[in-house]
Amino acid sequence: MTDERAGRTEAYDYELPAELIAARPAARRDGSRLLVLDRARGRFTDAAFPALLERLSAGDAVVVNDSRVFPARLLGRKPTGARAEVLLVRPESDQLPPFAPFDEADTRLWRAMVRPGGKLKPGRTVDIADGFAVEILDSAPDGTRLVRLAGDGDPWSLIQRHGRVPLPPYIVRDDTGGERETRDDAEDRERYQTVYSAPSGSVAAPTAGLHFTREMLAAIEARGVRLVSLTLHVGFGTFRPVTADRIDEHEVAREAYSFSPSAAEALNATRAAGGRVFAVGTTSCRVLETVAAGGPFEPGRGWTDLFIRPPYTFRAVDALVTNFHLPRSSLLMLVAAFAGRELTLAAYAHAIRERYRFYSYGDAMLIA
Helix, strand or coil, X not given: CCCCCCCEHHHHCCCCCHHHECCCCCXXXXXXXXXEEECCCCEEEEEEHHHHHHHCCCCCEEEEECCEECCCEEEXXXXXXXXXXXEEEEECCCCCXXXXXXXXXXXCEEEEEEECCCCCCCCCEXXXXXXXXXXXXXXXXXXXEEEEEEECCCHXXXXXXXXXXXCCCCCCCEEECCEEECCCXXXXXXXXXXXXXXXXXXXXXXXXXXXXXHHHHHHHHHCCCEEEEEEECCCHHHHCCCCCCEHHHCCCCCEEEXXXXXXXXXXXXXXXXXXXXXXXXXXHHHHHHHHCCCCCCCCEEEEECCCCCCCCCCCCCCEEEEECCCCCCHHHHHHHHXXXXXXXXXXXXXXXXXXXXXXXXXXXXXXX
């Protein structure tokens, strides 16, 4: 049956009580809840996250995104004393391949998002700390700025010393000077990062992976399930809402990925033996669908701007582990393409009634 509304952005809206937005992670990584959505039967079951293990069989594969979040958020002040913010997106270096860890970038030039965007024009400066400032050099059509990091020491050391965890804007903690702000702390520096994160390069966590502990990963492999890693550096596009009336008018910003020969070999072997591929998160899903577009999984490195939305035929992924996503977001549209829009929204309505926690630090879904 064709869903006539699936092409309209408004069809991916829902009302979420503010108290269901998770401002803090669960006490334990695997202490989150898991809503299991059975696509074939059109039903959902409430469970705890470790119940994922019961859904895995020997010969399956679980695919994770191992990109590490770097402290991309720089808070400072304009020469007038007014507060300003710079979110580093990626280094501007011809010598740095798009898939390389950002800590290998010995460059002071970065692509960034700034706030307030209307006032931080080329030629302006934001003072971050004594001896460290960000100079605005140029503007791009996508709203980003080309900036220069000015200060003593190598650029990556300055970022590590003065940067903050780039928490999403809906996580609000402080009330400073009459303005609500998102401030990170020691817990965020540990928990807004997967336990298997490796190459630095993301400005947002691949949040479905935040629920896994090292013990749970060991238990997955003990069941005869392959654990496969890929890398996609999550970019600023993850913050962009879909504003067009029709979803096919929206463009997803490209993001750098790396998919190794060993990963391709493992997943092709899984497929050949009749095993299933479980993608952990929408980022892993997008890479898998990119590298398997021609049939078998092919290793590669580069960029993907794949926007998965209804209708879409999945070639690589059999099951999806994912968090609950914002209304009208490209991430929610990917989930709707996998599970069906009406079933997805019914599952979200159930999660709201049952008081699940939403968004980055929230609970998870398993769609199979």
